[in-house]
Amino acid sequence: MPLIDFTDKGLYCAPGNFYIDPWKSVDHAIITHAHSDHARWGSKNYLCHTDTKPILQLRLGENPYQTLPWGEPIVINGVTVSLHPAGHIIGSSQIRVEYRGEVWVVSGDYKTENDGISSAFEPVPCHTFITESTFGLPIYRWKPQPEIYADIQHWIRKNQADDKASVIIAYSLGKAQRVLQAIAEVTDKIFVHGAIWNTHEVLVQAGWKLPVVRRVTPEVPKEDYRGSVIIAPPSADGTPWMKRFSPYSVGVCSGWMQVRGNARRRNVDAGFPLSDHADWYGLMDAIKATGAQKVFVTHGFQAAFSRYLNENGIEAAEVKTEYGNDEEDAPANVKEGEPEESAVEDINENVE
Numbered sequence: 232m233p234l235i236d237f238t239d240k241g242l243y244c245a246p247g248n249f250y251i252d253p254w255k256s257v258d259h260a261i262i263t264h265a266h267s268d269h270a271r272w273g274s275k276n277y278l279c280h281t282d283t284k285p286i287l288q289l290r291l292g293e294n295p296y297q298t299l300p301w302g303e304p305i306v307i308n309g310v311t312v313s314l315h316p317a318g319h320i321i322g323s324s325q326i327r328v329e330y331r332g333e334v335w336v337v338s339g340d341y342k343t344e345n346d347g348i349s350s351a352f353e354p355v356p357c358h359t360f361i362t363e364s365t366f367g368l369p370i371y372r373w374k375p376q377p378e379i380y381a382d383i384q385h386w387i388r389k390n391q392a393d394d395k396a397s398v399i400i401a402y403s404l405g406k407a408q409r410v411l412q413a414i415a416e417v418t419d420k421i422f423v424h425g426a427i428w429n430t431h432e433v434l435v436q437a438g439w440k441l442p443v444v445r446r447v448t449p450e451v452p453k454e455d456y457r458g459s460v461i462i463a464p465p466s467a468d469g470t471p472w473m474k475r476f477s478p479y480s481v482g483v484c485s486g487w488m489q490v491r492g493n494a495r496r497r498n499v500d501a502g503f504p505l506s507d508h509a510d511w512y513g514l515m516d517a518i519k520a521t522g523a524q525k526v527f528v529t530h531g532f533q534a535a536f537s538r539y540l541n542e543n544g545i546e547a548a549e550v551k552t553e554y555g556n557d558e559e560d561a562p563a564n565v566k567e568g569e570p571e572e573s574a575v576e577d578i579n580e581n582v583e
Contacts, residue, residue: 263339
């Protein structure tokens with residue numbers, strides 16, 4: 232039996248009798264990060280990184296939580312477990328599992344560029360590595376974060392010159408806190424949707440130094456929004472809630488904006504390919520850095536990505552999970568047969 236088995240409840244370590252990011256209720260759950268596809272309500276006990284606990288309390292309520300700092304080992308039924316930075320969002324961790332000399336690493340979601348707020352990804356040597364593949368095609372290659380931030384700032388300044396508000400669509404946990412770094416250099420008139428406000432307040436109370444923001448409420452005078460920046464989650468895009476900001480322009484921060492035409496399909500004014508997931512090259516660098524002899528590929532372009540790994544000397548297999556329902560894992564208007572899929576056949580030729 233493998234050290235970690237893929238079951239109908241999630242990733243299960245039988246010797247340790249615990250699950251990692253289970254999607255059904257279990258007795259003992261180890262959580263990589265607080266996004267809803269990886270952290271679900273109903274388990275009896277949770278183990279997570281120290282920075283993840285307050286976010287889990289917000290999202291899942293009060294539960295028995297045990298926390299660990301990065302790199303500190305704990306022994307569970309003879310299995311040594313430790314958490315290591317994944318670089319995805321605040322508190323996101325890779326889970327290292329060791330038993331009788333065998334080491335597996337469950338990476339959860341991750342990115343390899345240091346965003347300045349999530350602790351930077353650290354490769355963890357292992358025999359078997361479980362990786363996501365959200366952007367597992369070579370057409371996904373991110374520009375450096377400073378360049379994307381400069382594009383966002385230029386867009387905001389242009390809207391200010393036109394006396395418009397700038398509405399930035401960004402996921403409430405991760406992306407919203409990240410783009411605040413860029414926005415704060417341009418203006419201190421920053422408003423946020425209620426869902427983002429709740430996360431923001433929890434993080435500030437936990438000691439995170441984030442820019443000051445105001446919550447969007449019915450009491451805010453309409454004129455206060457002129458020239459300001461509003462951060463809203465994807466669920467707010469195109470709803471009547473947006474009308475109060477008129478005149479405004481809408482920009483979407485998502486890795487899917489890398490594909491030409493996705494901003495047009497979503498009927499938004501600007502698209503910024505800013506992702507909290509690794510691009511193709513980040514995925515490849517991370518896998519090689521682990522030295523893993525076997526790789527299991529989960530949500531994303533797992534068929535294409537695992538095939539490429541096999542063809543290039545890295546034993547890999549794709550695994551079906553219930554991960555992948557945050558906004559970057561479920562792209563709008565991206566269907567099978569569009570440019571992403573057409574790249575699969577020529578994947579080796581397209582890698583630089």
